[in-house]
Structure formats: C-alpha cells, structure tokens
Amino acid sequence: MKENPLFLLALFLASIVPLFFKKWLGAEVWMMLAVIAALTVMFSLFALLKQQATSHIIAFGRVFFFGMIILPYMVIFKEFSSWSLLIPLLACYIFADLHRHLKWLYVLVAMALLVAPMVVYVKYDTAKQAIIHHSTQTLSGSIPKSKSSFTKPCGKGGRCTFYFLDLAGVKFQCDLHSKKTMDTFICQDIYQHAGKIATAQYIFENQKKARLVSLRVDNQTLWSPEQTLAWYQHRERTVWREFGVGLLLISLPFALLFLWARRLAFQAA
Known part of the structure; x- marks a missing residue:
C-alpha cells in the first residue's frame, strides 16, 4: 500500500x-x-x-x-x-x-x-433548583476538632486518601489540595469553630453524596446557599x-x- x-x-x-x-x-x-x-x-x-x-x-x-x-x-x-x-x-x-x-x-x-x-x-x-427552592435537608451537630479521612485502593497497587467533614454522621467530602472556596472551607476553615453546635443544610448528589448548602454557628452564617449556588455554576x-x-x-x-x-x-x- x-x-x-x-x-x-x-x-x-x-x-x-x-x-x-x-x-x-x-x-x-x-x-x-x-x-x-x-x-x-x-x-x-x-x-x-x-x-x-x-x-x-x-x-x-x-x-x-x-x-x-x-x-x-x-x-x-x-x-x-x-x-x-x-x-x-x-x-x-x-x-x-x-x-x-x-x-x-x-x-x-x-x-x-x-x-x-x-x-x-x-x-x-436538579441540584441548583433544590438550592433555589430550599429543597434541602437539615442537621445540627458539634463541629469536630479536625477533618476525618479514609483510604481506598486506586491505580495500580496504590492507595488514595479522601478527606471529609463528619457532622452529625453526615460526611461532606473535600479536596485537601484544592484552592476552591468550598474545599478550603470544609477541609480547613470550619475547624476554627470546633466544639460549637452548627446547623447545616445539605442535599444529596446522585442520591448518595452529601453536598453542603449552608452552615450557621451562633446565628452567624459561615457558608451560604448563594456560595453553594455559585460553586455549582462555576x-x-x-x-x-x-x-x-x-x-x-x-x-x-x-x-x-x-x-x-x-x-x-x-x-x-
């Protein structure tokens, strides 16, 4: 040829x-x-x-x-x-x-x-509409002292570590190495309020993954629905x-x- x-x-x-x-x-x-x-x-x-x-x-x-x-x-x-x-x-x-x-x-x-x-x-x-129309779930719980983590196999013989905020038994995952505002808030900033009672609103993605919508501590809004909506849009x-x-x-x-x-x-x- x-x-x-x-x-x-x-x-x-x-x-x-x-x-x-x-x-x-x-x-x-x-x-x-x-x-x-x-x-x-x-x-x-x-x-x-x-x-x-x-x-x-x-x-x-x-x-x-x-x-x-x-x-x-x-x-x-x-x-x-x-x-x-x-x-x-x-x-x-x-x-x-x-x-x-x-x-x-x-x-x-x-x-x-x-x-x-x-x-x-x-x-x-669906996620954006749930936030806009306040179709969320609510929980209250004590903010832990630090983030939690778990590992699972990934790649060829390797193991990956995943981090999350455990609030009243609901796990909100975050990327420790990300500079995005939601990841920074869940992985780092929120633990400045450790021991305080937080009231959070959240939704489930794909019926299983919890996504934080808002969070309040002592009548102060630390994370708002508008921030979550902006995060979804971006x-x-x-x-x-x-x-x-x-x-x-x-x-x-x-x-x-x-x-x-x-x-x-x-x-x-």
Missing part, C-alpha cells in the same frame, strides 16, 4: 496540537492525551521507517480512532463517579467490531454517548467548557481522520 504523508502529518498534528490547550481541556484529559500522543508519534515514526505506517494505522484504526473520539467524555463520566466507566463502553465497541452481527451494541454505545451529557445537565439543574461551566473544547480539538479531528482512513483503505482495496 502506498504511503500517504499528508495523512501521517494530519495524525501527528491532531495528536500534538490539543496538548497546547491544557487549561481548556482539563488535567485528566490532557494527561491521557499526552500519553496517547507520545505512543502515536513513536508508532508513526517507527512504522514510517518500514514504509508501512499508513497501512498499520488503518488496520488498527477503528478502535484507536473511536477511543480518541470519546476521550473528551472523561469529563462527563467523571461526574458519575469515575471516568473509568468509559472502559466498558470501549469494550462494547470492540466486541461489536469483532462480531459484526451484534449491531445493536453500536446503538447501545451511541445511546450512552448521547444520554450521558443529558444526565449531567439534569444533575446540575463547576458546571468548567465541565461544559472542557467537554466542548475536547469535542472540538480531539473528537472532531479524529472523526475526520477516521473517515479519511476508511477512504484510503477503500482506495487500496
């Missing part, structure tokens, strides 16, 4: 250019893209030396390009708990690709990709920005490259 240097150049640029937009893509998508881009470049250069780059990429293309097209969905699936939920989705696609008679799997994958952003939209809208804007930029800079170029690869394969047949 005759080499197509323009295709290889386009593949190289599609893998490298998004790396210059780390701030807009989000850290996790960027890191995954960086690993894939490095492997893609090495593979292309190695195969090019053997004059078989295009044919190798096209042969492997269906799974590779689909994986790149759905890469921005890491941002969306992280909202459900973990971006690793993309792995079974990719597995379904591979299985369907190996068994062409199971076309319903393609439909299932497509539906998941269409429905997931809608579910995230509903999640944020977080939602960040999710849609990272997802949209990912679709534009990663999904669209690799979808076009996939169509180009199919055309090259058709011409070579």
